[in-house]
Amino acid sequence: MVTQTEAVVTTPATASTPTRRPSGTGRHLGRLLILVAILAVVLYPLFWMIGTSVKSPEEIVNNIGLLPREFTPGNYPDGWSNFDVSFGRFFLNSAMVSLLTVLGNAVSCLLAAYAFARLKFRLRGFWFAIMIGTLLLPGHVLIVPQYILFRTFDMVGGPWPYLPLVVPQFLATEAFFVFLMVQFIRGIPRELDEAAKIDGASPFGIFRHVILPLSRPALVTTAIFSFIWTWNDFFRQLVYLSDLEDYTVPVALTLFIDSTSQSAVGPMFAMSVLSLLPVFLFFVAFQRMLVEGLNTSGLKG
């Protein structure tokens, strides 16, 4: 199935070889059919996931149809309270980490971007080059020493175990967002700064009254992507969270994998569906922006 579509996909848009003067609608229809076929393959796993989350254990094995013969919504409450700690707690933990990350990234990255894009200071070029350098620095490289440092300062598994997950976000360590905002601020007409300067505004005044209000689109983009990426992030949460009640949703989901019983598959799928729901809602609400707004990026694709 997959190999077939790849053969289709990799032949460029010449599927309908034009004779001398092809009719526009015919060609268009051909392209549309190919797209619908690819889309069906792309969306199938998602529909299959939703279908499986409301199937009984027997049907999960026997029924390959998307729709269950016997609607089993009980998987949701079963999954919700499958462990000693309910999934409500895991969702709250994930939401807290994600929202704090959004706040941290928005504030700290905008401050840094304003300095890079608008202020003159010694070594600016040097620091900027370093910032660009950290764009391509794989996070996995630093996880061991960061863990050791956080542990040395008693931040791992302490009274509030999320410190290692959110402290870096308040220190503009997500270079990608800094870069995005620098590009955005450079697009704001400098005349606005000049005018404010003539009116006697300090760099702080300009930031507060010119840059901050005009940077809303960049802040919104940053907020949405930081939320989604943090919500889906697994590696760091796996490393830093060790108590069941501190778990975030992705870490909790891996507990299902340990239980190999067939009866756990439905609840596992039910909770997987719920875990993707916030991202899906973001997608529905901001679809246009997500597709248009990140043309400079493609990170974490």
Add this chain to the structure above:
Amino acid sequence: MALTTAPSSTPRATGPVRTPADQRGSGRIWQREGLAGYVFLSPWLIGLMAITAVPMLLSLYLSFTNYDILTPWSEIEWVGLANYERMFTSDASYWHAVQVTLSFALIAVPLKLAAALGVALLLNRAWRGVGLFRGLFYLPSLLGGSVALAIVWVSMFNRDGAFNSFLSLFGIEGKPWVNDPEWALETLMVLAIWQFGAPMVIFLAGLKQVPTELYEAASVDGAGKVRQFLSVTLPMLSPVIFFNLVLETINGFQGFTSAFVLSNGTGGPVDSTLMYTLNLYIKGFVDLEMGYASAMAWVFLLAIAVITIVLFSTGRFWVHYSDGEGR
């Protein structure tokens, strides 16, 4: 990533800008702009030092020690190049992980980019509803490397998963793909390829930049569709292809979540999904060999740097910048 700022040619801003009226001594404060710059930069600087630079130096030091998390700082033993020696000579699983990661990146990344470009070409027309198509193709990318998606994937390619049921419709006997060392990594490659939405979006932006006059000129010269694609689209798109190639290669090398979920954190079956980062996690956080894991991390960093440099130096031969500025 051209980092030059063109002087903005916008007409003078209309309307007054509200500024606080109580600005004192405007002249003085402007001489201190250098200070202001560092004030605004301070969170980033602290982050750079505490979260990036110091850990990098620390891990460089630790990579020459036998540190595990349990030894107190005072008792750390300097072992010289032993960690690196072990990596390059005696640790078979390390080389296996390198092999797994390389084959994953070399196969999945080109196919992912091909899928992204193919679909982008199909979508590069304006018609009603094209936006919805773009969004839906992007959705798998957005759901990204989540654990939930990896769980679905592994179940789909299980012995009694949807994929085998699909094959049985054609009378083909399936396999337990995810439990078969021959096929486990391939299922993860398919997952990566399936998430072609992010590079697709970038390709679409690139296709918008190709001037239509070029196509018109080419078709006047009698070039067919295929010829136009080869002679106009590909060269004009090469900077975007290059950009996607660099990013996706670096991403591909860091695959972790799906391999973790498939193998329940072990890299199995028979180490067939032991991606580099998963191996690093097992060595550092399961076996607690943090000195050794630090050495692995540094080699990983150098490898990524070398690969990026190689990509950039070979890119010079095929990436075509129409404005004549080679980067």
